[in-house]
Amino acid sequence: MPLQLTGAPSDPDLLRLPWDLPLERWPEHHLVSLPRGISRHVVRFVRLSGRVYAVKEISEHFAKREYRLLWDLHRLDTPAVEPVAVVTGRTGADGEPLDSALITQHLQFSLPYRAVMSGTIRPDTLNRFLDALAVLLVRLHLTGFYWGDCSLSNILFRRDAGSFAAYLVDAETGELHPMISEGQRLHDIDVAHTNIYGEMLDLEAGGLLHPSLDPEEVADSICGRYHRLWGELTSEEIIDEVDWHMIDKRIRRLNRLGFDVAEMMVRRKAGTGRLIVRPKVVDAGHHQRRLLRLTGLDVEENQARRLLNDLDSFRVSYGLRHEDEAIVAHRWLAEVFQPTIEAVPQEMRRKLEPAQLFHEVLDHRWFMSQEAGNDVGLPTAVQSYVKNVLVFKPDEKALISEVL
Template identity: 60%
Template structure:
């Protein structure tokens, strides 16, 4: 049946032709599937082994599949956190000649989990609020580039650990649309949809005993709106001050950096008499710390992980009395003498439990706690051994199940 297929992809994998496209997706044999945590989806979704990796396959109408594929490609080009599209396959037919739905294929986002899987593993009181914070940041980023989501929810989002917080990625873009800019009404509608959906999803978690029975789900849903509005205001509001208060420009930039955004351009205007200055960020993007770490070390990690690693880099520079040296040379030595040896010291069979940056972040936490407990500075090799035995060995795998990789069922 492969000769009937039409494959639309930027770089199609020939192994795609070996998959059983003549069979409805819900009936695919287990030998081609990756057994992974299941999310909630309105469509049939399966996670499939392909050429040593995992892809997400979603059955969906042909026109919707092409539209979502195009939207995900556009979001990828402007560096918005979202799953990466692989392609669209149409022309599927059963052995009896019956037409089957088209499929959209996306790449596996490593170390990501749907929200229900997060709650099944991490029963901490503030987990819900941390997920809401991550979703608020994602929604602000989408709205800044003119993307109207239309169906904002935890179910349509994947979460990755980012130090003590989470980073959110858009999964389902089929209801979305990309504009040059969004109106206040479009943003408000997305926010209201998000609030209602989140309250319902959290109520479902309470019913499933994954959240405490007395959890105020309405307050958490409202928290998303508040967090979003705080971020949006900080990023887009004009600010006026006198010409003698130019220091407030730097303060505004610092405040945006603290929120996890970098300022690419500022629009600064003065009144005719020159006494008042107005400042408004014109081009903003997330990732101030992650981009700096990438520039210095080549490590591509989440924002909070990058912030923590940069702090350790600064501590290394101070401990070696190298604060006045070129930071790129110091960063190279930190990478080769601190980060890489620590990660390599983790036994190979345990490295799939967390991504390297998260392992290093947790290792720094563990080193701090045992140093405090023993009232001495614990060397990093000793801390690694303790962390592996006392913490990492008991953690569930987050790099899911294809030998060492996989993903949740909501990633398409």
């Protein structure tokens, strides 16, 4: 079978890679050094035309299956790496067949959990990781995706304001269904518990786990976080017929968690004057969608929440409460957000993505203002942030090969 590349590759140079060599023997000049998680397969990162791709060596059957799954998840707007292509028909110089390869787009500004935990992990950092994992698992299950191998090693993390956003990397064992069964859902949680317990023991053995943290308690906590969030999003709520405002409160509570309620199911409880209310369809990314609609900025959920808060403050400060929201957003983008990003030296903007950069400048402004006893303003905050904070930060952009 001749060499075949199937998918939607945007770079013809992918065909020119040394596919006649096993990945572990690829020449260094083709590779870029990036932090990578633990994998049962050989994985290499390559940089072509300014983009970074992850290449995983795997059998043809599983390469094609995982490509289709990742594409379906991408189509459903689920947090997962973007598939690019599958390479089949590989043969070595000696004529012996080689495993196929799955190519995915590397997620910029993302890191495996071990790279972020390169120092002794603090309890609050771990809490944010576990929250991000719980949100990812819930989103996958709401989509009907059964993972089968949930672990921190199969996830990439991106900074999201003061939290993290988690993305699925390995879908090799996954299955996509119209609706996930209760048994599949609970099995996923059991697997997550076992894998995370093992990963925490590994961190503890390497001296990377904070002494106050117990590996088993950490693994238990992910289950508790998941079940609380799942219950908030899907459980039934019984209210008196006169308490219709409780439905509005439920929707607002879900919005604060970053989820939109596309439909509510309301039915009368037999023999009583009460109603049973249940969110029928729940979509993640409430703040993301609002910010994207208003400004065109496509960012993580917590970053969107922070930017929207600043936009709302801008609206109040300039007496624009009664102005059209889209017009206010355009002014905020032109007068606040863009000037803030442009005030950062060009060579330093690659350290963080723009939304995260803006969020950290806002934080820095708040601390400076608290110390000064008055608002120091954005221009002053940007200058101080660049000089005293950003200059010391490692570069998180995928094109930079520094390992944190």
